[in-house]
Amino acid sequence: MSPDSNLLSEDSISQAVEKALAEIKQAKNLEDLKNARLNHAGEKSPVALANREIGSLDGAAKAEAGKRIGEARNIIKNALEIRTTELQSERQDSILVSERVDVTQVLANGSTSSLLIGSRHPLTTIAEQISDVFIAMGYEVAEGPEAEAEWFNFDSLNISEDHPSRSSSDTFYVESLDSGVVLRTQTSPVQMRTMLERKPPIYVIAPGKVFRTDELDATHTPVFHQVEGLAVDKNLTMANLKGTLDHLARTMFGEDIETRFRPSYFPFTEPSAELDLKCFVCKGESKKIKNCKTCRGEGWIEWGGCGMVNPNVLETAGIDSKKYSGFAFGMGLERTLMFKYGVTDMHDLVEADLRFTKQFGLGI
Numbered sequence: 001m002s003p004d005s006n007l008l009s010e011d012s013i014s015q016a017v018e019k020a021l022a023e024i025k026q027a028k029n030l031e032d033l034k035n036a037r038l039n040h041a042g043e044k045s046p047v048a049l050a051n052r053e054i055g056s057l058d059g060a061a062k063a064e065a066g067k068r069i070g071e072a073r074n075i076i077k078n079a080l081e082i083r084t085t086e087l088q089s090e091r092q093d094s095i096l097v098s099e100r101v102d103v104t105q106v107l108a109n110g111s112t113s114s115l116l117i118g119s120r121h122p123l124t125t126i127a128e129q130i131s132d133v134f135i136a137m138g139y140e141v142a143e144g145p146e147a148e149a150e151w152f153n154f155d156s157l158n159i160s161e162d163h164p165s166r167s168s169s170d171t172f173y174v175e176s177l178d179s180g181v182v183l184r185t186q187t188s189p190v191q192m193r194t195m196l197e198r199k200p201p202i203y204v205i206a207p208g209k210v211f212r213t214d215e216l217d218a219t220h221t222p223v224f225h226q227v228e229g230l231a232v233d234k235n236l237t238m239a240n241l242k243g244t245l246d247h248l249a250r251t252m253f254g255e256d257i258e259t260r261f262r263p264s265y266f267p268f269t270e271p272s273a274e275l276d277l278k279c280f281v282c283k284g285e286s287k288k289i290k291n292c293k294t295c296r297g298e299g300w301i302e303w304g305g306c307g308m309v310n311p312n313v314l315e316t317a318g319i320d321s322k323k324y325s326g327f328a329f330g331m332g333l334e335r336t337l338m339f340k341y342g343v344t345d346m347h348d349l350v351e352a353d354l355r356f357t358k359q360f361g362l363g364i
Helices: 010-026 030-041 046-056 059-098 122-136 188-197 238-253 311-316 333-341 354-360
Strands: 147-149 181-183 202-211 223-233 259-266 269-278 300-309 325-332
Touching: 010 030, 010 046, 010 059, 030 046, 030 059, 046 059, 122 202, 122 223, 122 238, 122 333, 122 354, 188 202, 188 223, 188 311, 188 325, 223 238, 223 333, 238 259, 238 269, 238 300, 238 325, 238 333, 259 300, 269 325, 300 311, 300 333, 325 333
Parallel strands: none
Antiparallel strands: 147 181, 202 223, 223 325, 259 269, 269 300, 300 325
């Protein structure tokens, strides 16, 4: 299929940037800015859609398009950062006023202090819950370093040198772009390390902390958590992948949850798919429930990415791609937690507020 030249044209990219800057400037609160981010920096934004077309270009055309889109994303990202800082400052000022506490007030028991029972962070609990699901299926839990070699994070995973994700606007480099060391942007390097260390059959799950150059807002954070899975064996197919993820979804969200695969592109996998969950608020009937904020009228919510391991990646790991096949998948733990418990603000997950964490208890 030929790339959509209209999406990649200089005029289209310029118009997308102008529209994004206008909407960002008009955002009156963090919720408005969240919508602007989704519209202009999200996975279905014009710039993101154009970025998907780069993979089908060749040579100089790919480099030129990558540079153009990278510049556009930087402009939008910088505008979002500036407006986020402004709106967060306004938000903090209002919180300081509304949450003012009189520390001298006497409690009902006559004391001026109380002892609260501790609780585990829900991200820790949900990571263990997912790991337990896969351990029960015979998987092992694998780990890897958070400061990762660029080769493991990108090159070994079939990510080209001019891919936009390798720029400093998306990735934290430990020292400089030439250092060869990054804060891992995904837990996929753990999969490559595992394939280099073991012989098939391989079944591992890799939960862990990852880093992206995002600003902290209601739906984004520069430090977040993923869980990725890898299976390498003889005769594995997309059907095995679908069955595995359906089992995980039913365990996490209930037996009545519905999933679907939506075709996508990832360098690490081929074929690739986005894994969607039927919206648990409107139950996929977004037309009946007007303006469903959870799925934004789509009826489905994106949960993660998956696909069959690209033969190039298997060969890089020294695995015979004619004898073995594999599948891989990954989803964010924060997103999973938000889906499962209806959490709407990322701030709740990072601010260590006992009023939030105590409702989850010990979670054992």
